[in-house]
Amino acid sequence: MNYFVIVDVTLRQGIADPEGATIERALPALGFSGVSNVKAGKSFRMSIDAASEEEALEKATALAERLLSNPVIEDAAARLGETVTP
């Protein structure tokens, strides 16, 4: 079966996030107040052919750790998404 999987890659706690900090600094000038702790990250969407949901997530996690993230500074998490385009 084909599963739609989303991998979220976020910076680990304590790692500097200049992109998020820059966005946060720009917000008041654009009229947005009350927004804090902005963190930038990446996401990857893909179709994975697997026998079960567990197998699809396992494959996505392995792939995320080897190819999509830098485990020294980033965390990767795989989750099943609703299929938008089968």
Added chain:
Amino acid sequence: MNYFVIVDVTLRQGIADPEGATIERALPALGFSGVSNVKAGKSFRMSIDAASEEEALEKATALAERLLSNPVIEDAAARLGETVTP
């Protein structure tokens, strides 16, 4: 109240995604088969101070369209996340 909001920015359908295509091409050489339709995107996590969930999401959507995405080629969607760090 403080809400934890996640904004997902993805390329619109039909827009070329060279990053996703490159990842997809690299997968067989790394031993991953059965993965297709890889799409790269961005995500932003933030805390928003608002009176209600609706207000927080509205603020995040406005902010995503003005600052976090390029509406010509990208779609932005805001959702509430589980609070990891309050």
